[in-house]
Amino acid sequence: MELILQSIINGLIQGGLYALFAVGLVMIFGVMGVVNFAHGELVMAGAYTIWYLHAQQGLGYLPTVVVAVVLVTLIGLLMERFLFRPTRNDPLAGLICSIGMLFILQVIATLIGGEGPSKQVPPVFQGTLVVFDFLRIPNQRIFALVISVAALVTLWYFLARTKLGWALRAVALDREASALQGININRISMIAIGVGAGMAGLAGALMAPLTNINPHMGHNVIITAFIVTIVGGVGSLSGAVLAAILYALFHTFMTVYFGGTIATISGLLLMVLVLIIKPTGIMGVRISE
Numbered sequence: 001m002e003l004i005l006q007s008i009i010n011g012l013i014q015g016g017l018y019a020l021f022a023v024g025l026v027m028i029f030g031v032m033g034v035v036n037f038a039h040g041e042l043v044m045a046g047a048y049t050i051w052y053l054h055a056q057q058g059l060g061y062l063p064t065v066v067v068a069v070v071l072v073t074l075i076g077l078l079m080e081r082f083l084f085r086p087t088r089n090d091p092l093a094g095l096i097c098s099i100g101m102l103f104i105l106q107v108i109a110t111l112i113g114g115e116g117p118s119k120q121v122p123p124v125f126q127g128t129l130v131v132f133d134f135l136r137i138p139n140q141r142i143f144a145l146v147i148s149v150a151a152l153v154t155l156w157y158f159l160a161r162t163k164l165g166w167a168l169r170a171v172a173l174d175r176e177a178s179a180l181q182g183i184n185i186n187r188i189s190m191i192a193i194g195v196g197a198g199m200a201g202l203a204g205a206l207m208a209p210l211t212n213i214n215p216h217m218g219h220n221v222i223i224t225a226f227i228v229t230i231v232g233g234v235g236s237l238s239g240a241v242l243a244a245i246l247y248a249l250f251h252t253f254m255t256v257y258f259g260g261t262i263a264t265i266s267g268l269l270l271m272v273l274v275l276i277i278k279p280t281g282i283m284g285v286r287i288s289e
Helices: 002-031 039-056 061-084 091-113 139-161 163-174 175-180 185-210 218-232 237-258 262-276
Strands: 128-131 135-138
Touching: 002 039, 002 135, 002 163, 002 218, 002 237, 039 061, 039 185, 039 218, 061 091, 061 185, 091 218, 091 237, 128 139, 128 163, 135 139, 139 185, 139 218, 139 237, 139 262, 163 175, 163 185, 175 185, 218 237, 218 262, 237 262
Parallel strands: none
Antiparallel strands: 128 135
């Protein structure tokens, strides 16, 4: 029973991180129609920023988190302006450009950190919260969960309560109709990828003290993001958050009882099962032609 409760707590914390980078991928695809294969590398860039500036250069962790979010947001804006905007009418070209950006970011990370073993960032918030004498939650994970929830709530408020958020949702629903109503598509696209990349950078910054950092860590991230996006329903932000929590719980239990490799394979099989039973995902909506 203790192991089950501990796994649930760990899964919920992991779900917050999954939701952060998954909703970014959903936003970019929904507004721009681009499958950004470099999204995992944006998470990696956020983690590397923490490792280099905090663990290597000694800068404070919290200021470095801000730097990571800003830096990754700028990378996303550059990608939109020079890669995705010129290929807006050719989704395949945009996908190929994102794959090229994936390798570029991996090479840059290798040049900065070298080819050696995975990098480590010591936990900043020491200590462990003990609940009921048997549940142990490291303070670093609590911090990651609190910031993840705060970021997701802020994103919800932005999308549901601000004019820019309404415009972004309108473009995601119908780009041509939005343009006819005077919405600047280029501006909204930059906001979408900026917010999505910023979320990815924040996820990487929060994950840095909790995981091994290497130039190829984005592979697992993008696999997880695609599973969460498809299971939740392509284009559904609320579906992505729900799927992130459910998948994190599922993956945590599978890892505890069967190992990480089986957990990843089972996650992919779960995605296939969802596609067979409900192709639109948990909260996706079928669009009539």
